[in-house]
Amino acid sequence: MKRARIYDRGREVWATLDEADTILRLPDGKVVPVVDAQWLPPIASGAATYALGLNFADHNKELGFAPKLETPLIFMKGANTFVGHEGDSPRPHDGNQMHPECELVAIIGAPARRVPASQGLDYVSGYTVANDYAIREYLENFYRPNARVKNRDATTPLGPWIVAASAVPDPQALAMRTTVNGTVVQNGSTSDMIMGVAELVSYLSHVTTLMPGDMILTGTPQGVHFCNPGDTVICEIETVGRLINHLVPA
Known part of the structure; x- marks a missing residue:
């Protein structure tokens, strides 16, 4: 469904x-x-959003970092950051290094506290697609997310819909692709995640109680392509969906 x-x-x-x-x-x-x-954007009212940085080994290698961080790089996102399928995202006038990041999003379906990784997927009710744009000029130490990068209004397209978890038997075996004006700029797989969906549910549930509707943006594969106003960006994840976004001047 x-x-x-x-x-x-x-x-x-x-x-x-x-x-x-x-x-x-x-x-x-x-x-x-x-x-x-x-x-x-298919987000429940009051839901919390957790996002991952540097959670794909191929992307880390691309940026010159170690394949695996000692601890996951996790940050929060506000509801204002999201925009729906076919929506517009503003590119700041000085955001010349703004690039799309295709991400699988896991949606929590039941309260989760101190969940073992072996049971992590039991707490996921569905999946959707996010495009969590990054703006390299605003990043601290090149990669560290901050409010200027990851909490800007309407700069994280989300959708188009939520696919039931039962339709995605293995979230670690999904092809991912991003195109800009028809040109492929990201071509990866969820198999390259450092921490998979089940591990992320477990890790976060040992930090805080995850509640129904909460979302986990699980990171992005390799491929850095700077975009301009007027570009049409499409993020696709196998079985889950095809998310379209349009960049406009801020």
């Missing part, structure tokens, strides 16, 4: 998709063609 959050008749609603991904059905029975939908 796939669930999406859209804007309809002056309200925000959750809808389900048909098997062909062409029709959205609202709780009141109304149907909306996917091509006519006003997409919102």
Whole structure:
């Protein structure tokens, strides 16, 4: 099953998709063609968002870092950062090194506290796609995330929908790809994650209690391509979805 959050008749609603991904059905029975939908980021109200930096060995090598960090690089993101499928993201006038980062997002389905890694996936209810843009000029020590980089309004496209975890039997075996104006700039796999989804659920649950709706952005594979206003960026993850975003001047 796939669930999406859209804007309809002056309200925000959750809808389900048909098997062909062409029709959205609202709780009141109304149907909306996917091509006519006003997409919102599929995030639950009040949910916490945890994000990973340098969690792909190939990307770390690309940036000149050790393949594996001693401890995971985790940061938080505010709800204001997200924008839906087919949305616009502003590129700052001095953000000449702004580049897309395709990421698998795991959504928590049950309260998780001190979960062993062997049970981590039992607490995941679904997955979606994120494009967690980075702006290299704003990073501290080249890679360390901060508010200027990772908490800017509408700079993390999310969606288009949430795919049930049952449809993704192995989240560590998914192809990932990013294109900019049709040119492939990232081509990787979730198999290159340093900490997989189950391990991340376990690690975070030993730090804090994860709650239903909380999201974990799991990191990005290699491929750094600087973008410009007017670019169309598409992030795709096998089985999960195809997320489209448009860069505009800030």
